[in-house]
Amino acid sequence: MELRKALYNISALGDLGVETTSEKNFQEKLDSLLHVVLGTFLAGKGAIAYREKPASEISFVARKGFHDLSVGDIDLGPLLAAGRNRPYHPAGNEALAGAGVEVITPLWERNDFIGFVLLGKKFTAEPYTGEDLEMLGMIAHQIAITLKNHALFHHVTEQLEENRKLYEEMRRIYHDTLQAFAAAIDAKDLYTKHHSQRVAKYSVAIARELGWSEHDIEGIYVAGFLHDVGKLVISNEILNKKTPFTPDEMKEMRRHSLLSYKIISQIKFPWKDVEKIVKHHHERLDGTGYPDALSREDLSEGAKILTLADSFDAMTSERAYRKKMDVRKALAELKNCLHKQFDDRILLAFCKVLDKEIRGELPEPDILPHIERGSDLSVISALLEGLIEELSGDSREA
Amino acid sequence: MTTSPFQVTSRLVKDVAIVYPRGYLNNLSGEYLVNECGRHAQAGLKKIVVNFHETDLINSIGISFLLNVMEDLQTAGGTLCFTEMKKVHLDTFEMLGLTKYFLFFPDEEAALTALDARKR
Structure with missing residues (x-):
């Protein structure tokens, strides 16, 4: 027992x-x-x-x-x-x-x-x-x-949970700081108000359309915000000049992408290649861009996205020396510069996302809210459809 | 340890409820057995036979639930019988001194006969 x-x-x-x-x-x-x-x-x-x-x-x-x-x-x-x-x-x-x-x-x-x-x-x-x-x-x-x-x-x-909240708070502060930085950059140039913010948004829209991960998308968002930070060093006289630049002024102006790179290289980002994307946002596929005159195969997808987003916003914004283009003309210009300045895959993604935004397929549009009021969206949509068809053919051939 | 899902069914034979626990009586699912017996007791049945033919394991948790059933039935003035219990479980009940509180029978028929005889 x-x-x-x-x-x-x-x-x-x-x-x-x-x-x-x-x-x-x-x-x-x-x-x-x-x-x-x-x-x-x-x-x-x-x-x-x-x-x-x-x-x-x-x-x-x-x-x-x-x-x-x-x-x-x-x-x-x-x-x-x-x-x-x-x-x-x-x-x-x-x-x-x-x-x-x-x-x-x-x-x-x-x-x-x-x-x-x-x-x-x-x-x-x-x-x-x-x-x-x-x-x-x-x-x-x-x-x-x-x-x-x-x-x-x-x-x-x-x-x-506390750490997560703290991280979210730090992230919010970080983004607020970025926005403050971008506002400071854009405030130097009277004609580029909110430019950095729009470029960041356009870049995000393209990257998302291309299937980037949320982590990488956040990286290009930051690159978009900071791509012109080097302009803080350029004099206001040059930035706001209403007549064409002299060769020296042009040389000085072109320093901004390298200056942006140098400034943000001091920051240890959790995202890959932010500083390189920023440095190369004025490079061209044909190798005639600056500061490194890189060509298509040397440029990252991020740099190609930022280049197109920056150019589209520059074209559709008022500048000291020219009037802004309407979206149809800007799209035609992007197409004209294909292979020389812009990558067809990136332009295709841009056209697709804008087309989706116009059709109301995306709940939070990034590009559409910045298109000039009164634009005939049906005409833009028809233009986009043609471009998408053409570029899809190009992509398949490539 | 893998455990079979524990299930409880029952049937009535005149004024006796015969309850069939199936699977391992070793976790909180033992509550099903308490509830099933409680349901019969609430319906006014005071004689319950639990047939352990398909119960291969009864551990400490299972014994806790069986005591629960017994207490509830005692409160209601009822009788609880166990049938077809494995020898190893019967030995455990004996060692724990519980055999004097429950009626043990080899099969249902013996339990029903005994309960019928008690009535008379």
């Missing part, structure tokens, strides 16, 4: 192990643990009380019976003074005696008191033996570890 009892106790400890390591949710785990205890000691009533954080209140987290008992009715003094995870028969506590609590076990994990287990009388009405209490002590320690692990996990989860 002793051997059978020992085997049953070992089996109960096994049940406890299965439950403590199960993937059940915390409440199911607690309910299961309580049933293991009740079944092991044949107790009709039992409860587990737990304090999730050192400063929080202890409360019942699983119980069978003892429904009229409140944690507030229990004097925690003797519980704290008792041995760690050592069960005892509570004496002199009216609330516990009244509820029928036969055994109480304080739950400790290392130096933290985290709760207690209550057990009512046995179904067989037999008293708890010394062996029972010893076994209950072992079980209590396992329960304490489970509760502590849960508390730690909960704490880590909370910390993660």
